[in-house]
Amino acid sequence: MQTIIALAPLVSHRLCLAPPPFPRHRLLCRRAPSIRLPSHRSSTTSFRLLSSFAASRDSEMATEDGQDPRIPKIASSIRVIPDFPKPGIMFHDITTLLLDTEAFKDTIDLFVERYKGKGISVVAGVEARGFIFGPPIALAIGAKFVPMRKPKKLPGKVISEEYSLEYGTDKIEMHVGAVEPGERAIIIDDLIATGGTLSAAVRLLERVGVKIVECACVIELPECKGREKLGETPLFILISSA
């Protein structure tokens, strides 16, 4: 059984509305480890194989072009808006990706190809842009979709997890009973920056006994070091925007 999955390498772009007129690219081919299947004997072997494969691949990073051909089109469909919501922030606007039917479909397909057939029963999506990408993935892989929301939006009994903002704290909430102990989940959001929201989502699901297989985002802002906040939880992204 095939346990090594096709992985989308990371592409680093700086996309601007204002000049310079074309983006500077840095192609990164960094392979994420494969997803371990639950208690399957060969998964350990294939994980080791892939690790050594990845190690040798890293040294070929600069020269190898192994990126999935769908990624550049997805990357170029994302609009970057300077100084939103406040000066100095380059906001990555995925609404333009949603206007490109092929790019949107390709984005979903890339995640579905990675997660289908891996025993994932829960796709959790963080309000509100996680609601756009999560459900199509959930539907395609036959998993349930669980919305993780800001306080007071969910009508039933909830559990909540606090997380830090630049100033103060916020909370995300999930319905009690939406997930069961032992379920395998992925968490979806459009973008990971500092990782505050995603790490809160991880903690919330782990508190009720769910195994987080991976967090998945369209975009990563690596300078914000969100990966570090996720600790042991793997992160899969399509586009890295430095």
Add this chain to the structure above:
Amino acid sequence: MSGNKEEVDPRINGIKTKIRVVPDFPKKGIMFQDITTVLLDPKAFKDTIDLFVERYRDKNISVVAGIEARGFLFGPPIALAIGAKFVPLRKPKKLPGETIFEEYELEYGNDRLEMHVGAVEAGDRALVVDDLIATGGTLCAAINLLERVGAEVVECACVIELPELKGRQKLKGKPLCMLVEYR
């Protein structure tokens, strides 16, 4: 699908039984229709999307507009399946680019719905999607936004209708397709 009893699709009852009604939310007297329990059942969620996709796939719809936030749960899967673009209609200050807005009335005061300039073009054929229609105020604002930029609103699609609130009358003559009534 919108209330003809002789032709009720057998999938509809399965969807209806998954909707959880939560009394007195967000305030006393309101029987809140919770669709999150539909999303927990992969078959019921798939059936919901399939019912809309079957209806719209041959109607040359170029835009699916979804109303924040629960319209974001149903709109994108429909858009992907029928090959339409998805346009989020959002509360104020969420969309980062240049926007146009439409005001609508709440029980006390007003609110606004915003759309990005340039997302929808004149001549686009649009579907508006939300989880539920109550008074119709939000859907009416959505129709207005789309028509102002020259799109043709073909239909509004909701999972649930609360018919006693007469939201259908607020839709400027546009048809409404819903799957489940709650009285």
